[in-house]
Amino acid sequence: MNIKSLLLGSAAALAAVSGAHAADAIVAAEPEPLEYVRICDAYGAGYFFIPGTETCLKIGGKVRTEGEWYNAYNRVSRQGTLWHTRAELNVDTATDTEYGPLKTETIVRWDWNDGGSTSTNLLWSYISLGGFTVGKKDSQYNLYMGYAGDVINDDVIYDGPYELNQLTYEYDAGNGFSAVISLEDSNSASDSTTYDGAWEQSRSNHYAPNVVGGLGFKSGAWGFKVVGGYDSIVEEGAVKARIDADFGFLTAFLMGGYNTDGKKLNQYAGSNQDISACTAPNGTVNGSKCGWGDWAVWGGVGVPINEKLKWNLQLAYTDSKIFEATTNLKFNPVKNLLVEPELTYVHYDYAKDDTVSGILRFERNF
Numbered sequence: 001m002n003i004k005s006l007l008l009g010s011a012a013a014l015a016a017v018s019g020a021h022a023a024d025a026i027v028a029a030e031p032e033p034l035e036y037v038r039i040c041d042a043y044g045a046g047y048f049f050i051p052g053t054e055t056c057l058k059i060g061g062k063v064r065t066e067g068e069w070y071n072a073y074n075r076v077s078r079q080g081t082l083w084h085t086r087a088e089l090n091v092d093t094a095t096d097t098e099y100g101p102l103k104t105e106t107i108v109r110w111d112w113n114d115g116g117s118t119s120t121n122l123l124w125s126y127i128s129l130g131g132f133t134v135g136k137k138d139s140q141y142n143l144y145m146g147y148a149g150d151v152i153n154d155d156v157i158y159d160g161p162y163e164l165n166q167l168t169y170e171y172d173a174g175n176g177f178s179a180v181i182s183l184e185d186s187n188s189a190s191d192s193t194t195y196d197g198a199w200e201q202s203r204s205n206h207y208a209p210n211v212v213g214g215l216g217f218k219s220g221a222w223g224f225k226v227v228g229g230y231d232s233i234v235e236e237g238a239v240k241a242r243i244d245a246d247f248g249f250l251t252a253f254l255m256g257g258y259n260t261d262g263k264k265l266n267q268y269a270g271s272n273q274d275i276s277a278c279t280a281p282n283g284t285v286n287g288s289k290c291g292w293g294d295w296a297v298w299g300g301v302g303v304p305i306n307e308k309l310k311w312n313l314q315l316a317y318t319d320s321k322i323f324e325a326t327t328n329l330k331f332n333p334v335k336n337l338l339v340e341p342e343l344t345y346v347h348y349d350y351a352k353d354d355t356v357s358g359i360l361r362f363e364r365n366f
Contacts, residue, residue, distance in 0.1 A: 043094040043101065058092040066361035072153045072324075072344040074274035075355045085112045088123070099130040105137075123163065133168040140168055140182040140212045141229040141268055145240055148255060149300040149314030149326070152359055153344045156324040157296055157316035158270045159240070159257070160229070176219050182212040186232050187267075198234065198270040208232040210267060221246050229268030236261045238269035238292075251302040262294035262319060269296070277322065277348050289350040293319030308332045321349030338363040 040047040040056035047056040064086040071077040087110045095102045107123040126135025137143065141160040148159040161184075168182040186206055214227030223244040230237035242255040259269035271277070271290035278289035300314035310330045317323050328342035340361040347354040 040094075042096070043103075047092075047094065055093055055095045058090075058094075060090040060092075060366055061088045062363055062365045063087050064361065064363040066359055066363075068357070068359050070355060070357035072156050072326075072346055072355060072357040073272050074276065075346070075348060075351060075353050076274065076276040083114050086110065097129070101129070103128045131170050131172075133166065133170070136163060136165050138162045139164055139184055139229070139267075140166065140170075140180050140214065141227055141240070144170070144180045144212075144214045144216070145225050145227045145242055145255070146244070146253070148298045148316065149253070150251075150302050150310075150312045150330070151300070151314045151326045151328050151344075152340070152342050152361065153324075153326050153357075154314060155272055156326070156344065156346055157298065157318055157322060158272050158291065159255075159298065161267050161270075176217050178216045178218075180212070180214045180227070183209040184212055184229075186210050198231065198265050198267045206233055212268075231266035231268060234264055234266040236264055236266045236269075238266065249304070253298075253300055255298045257292060257296045259292045259294055259296075262292065263288050265291045273322075277351055278320075279351055281352050286350065289320045290322075291318070291320060293321075295319045323347040323349075336365045338365075 037051065038049040040049050043056055043058075046058045046060060048058075049055070050057050066084050068082045068084060069080070071082075089108045091104075091106045093104045104125075104127050106125045109121045109123045110118055111121070112118045122136065124135075124137045126133055126137050128134075139161040142162065145160075148154045148157070164187060165185040166182050168180065170178065170180045172178045186209055210230060210232050212227065212229045214225060216223065216225035218224075223246075224242070225244075226239065226241040228237060228239040236259070238257055238259050240255055240257040242253060244253045245251065257269060259266070265271055265287060269292050271287075273290045275285065275287075275290065278287055279285050296316065296318040298314065298316040300312065302310060302312045304310045308331060312328050312330065314326045315324070324344065324346045326342060326344040328340055331339045333339065338361070340359075340363070342359045342361070344357050344359075345354065346357075
């Protein structure tokens with residue numbers, strides 16, 4: 001072999017090696033398979049699977065802004081017009097298990113009022129499985145029974161507590177019969193602050209829960225429910241009974257409540273009113289006059305005028321002679337947008353006074 005042949009052979013070998021390396025350098029890796037978001041329709045609209053899991057997620061919320069003229073809960077508040085804006089974020093999850101759906105619901109709320117800073121509130125946050133619920137939400141005294149009318153100022157006459165921790169079991173027989181039992185936070189505190197609605201002093205290191213129980217039956221257009229609540233701090237309670245009717249062209253309800261001691265307020269027969277509601281013209285204060293007394297009654301109707309407009313009316317009266325009437329119009333010009341003007345009249349017999357207040361609300365849900 002001569003030198004020429006050796007050089008030519010070496011050059012060919014180098015070219016082959018270089019070609020192999022060049023080919024290796026431009027070979028693209030196989031792309032990873034894409035995992036698209038999958039719709040999860042087992043739990044209703046809006047849910048989707050979290051990628052890589054069997055857990056379904058739903059995100060929603062609302063933005064609300066409203067002007068309020070005077071205050072239906074405070075007869076001496078003459079602040080004129082107050083503008084209030086709110087944002088809420090809802091995060092719900094659901095996973096199928098051998099015991100039924102394992103669910104969570106969390107609602108975070110931000111509020112801003114004229115001249116004030118923004119406040120943040122963990123409104124609801126709870127876990128549910130197989131009929132059991134544990135965590136924070138409104139009292140079953142309200143949730144199971146239903147709120148007092150389709151109006152903004154539905155609890156001018158107090159109908160029960162909101163936003164508390166609870167351990168609840170709800171039973172649905174599937175034939176119209178249902179029942180609920182709930183152990184609820186008494187809102188006891190380490191100091192002597194009062195809790196909403198009852199105007200009674202919390203007891204330090206009070207560990208006994210409040211208790212709520214209820215029964216209900218629904219058949220066709222008619223529904224009936226009764227619920228009772230026991231306040232372990234005041235050691236009194238209240239019972240409410242309610243009849244609902246839905247005829248399509250009109251919905252109506254009638255609800256009555258009985259306080260076990262009309263001279264006391266408790267968490268289930270309390271008051272949302274400012275103390276001025278139970279202050280007589282001579283300055284005498286009687287706290288029970290802000291509440292039900294021995295009993296309270298609520299009633300209301302809702303009339304769909306067309307697919308975008310509904311009219312509502314709610315009336316309420318107490319043994320302590322507080323009368324309330326609220327009416328509104330709910331207008332949905334487009335889907336998920338609400339325009340709601342409302343007017344409320346309240347008469348306080350003990351204070352010998354009355355108030356008229358109004359709200360204009362704009363709300364977008366998503």
